[in-house]
Amino acid sequence: MEEEIVPFRNLCSREYRGHEKKVHSVAWNCNGTKLASGSVDCTARVWHIEPHGYGAVKCVELAGHRGSVDELCWDPKHADLVATASIDKTVRLWDARTRKCAQQAELSGLNINIAYRPDGTHIAVGNSDNELTILDVRRFKPIHKRKFNYEVNEIAWNTESNIFFLTTENGTVEVLSYPSLRPLDILMAHTDDCYCITIDPCGRYFAVGSADSLVSLWDISEMLCVRTFTKIEWVLLEVPYHNINFNHLYHTGEYLACGSQDCFIDISNVQTGRTVHQIPCRDAMDSVKWNPKSDLLAYAEEDNHNLTGEGIFRIFGFKSAG
Structure with a gap:
């Protein structure tokens, strides 16, 4: 009798450390080679993740925000451009190859949500005042703004x-x-x-x-x-x-x-x-994202049980050693 195929059996998670404080969000780039993480420590990091999960892990820091980086998303057409939304009221577009901020927009509220249009032309941003802003990526200027009189969550x-x-x-x-x-x-x-x-x-x-x-x-x-x-x-x-x-x-x-x-x-x-x-997991979940090219799942927990205070995220989908 054939053995039943059980999805994700014999797979495990691996832990990644680097941020000084809790990781709020994780996201993969369009070709699945890099993972970005946003943290309460006011930075984002870009990690080069090997599919097998072994070997030295390389990461670069994207520093410049003055508040927590609560959400981020990659350009769906460009594997090195990542946008970050922060409670410092700015949205920034970074080039992961140079670690530099290529574009910046000053908005009116504490930014808590961000999404790229699949064709790569626009970015939508939501803030804690329930205001939606659409940015034109080329000019990085608002082209739409709309305020809601009730709570708007994800976009x-x-x-x-x-x-x-x-x-x-x-x-x-x-x-x-x-x-x-x-x-x-x-x-x-x-x-x-x-x-x-x-x-x-x-x-x-x-x-x-x-x-x-x-x-x-x-x-x-x-x-x-x-x-x-x-x-x-x-x-x-x-x-x-x-x-x-x-x-x-x-x-x-x-x-x-x-x-x-x-x-x-x-x-x-x-x-x-x-x-x-x-x-x-040890805590409630802040962010879960599948890799676009493989069944690797990155996730960041609230990490209330993390005694070191260091920011941690994990990736599930690697083969167990045994």
């Missing part, structure tokens, strides 16, 4: 770059046309805050994580919910989801990684909704 474009999504405290996902930002739909997605959103690399689905302990999967063409991911104990404990991400290997989006206040990351099969693996 994202579809893969064709013509639809823009916002998750809100009202349990809704707002769907806007782009570039006009004209409202197309308001999806009543959850019974509590919608915290996060991620787009399937094939452009078929998007997933939404909520404070109601559910993750919902939506068909983009129909704007209909096709599945929810949950566990009974999570519903009872009302554990919110703060981070979700589709895998990108072979551009299938076959698996969805979900990070919450629970001390593990759940990896589910998108088509069945079933858990295929859980990664044990």
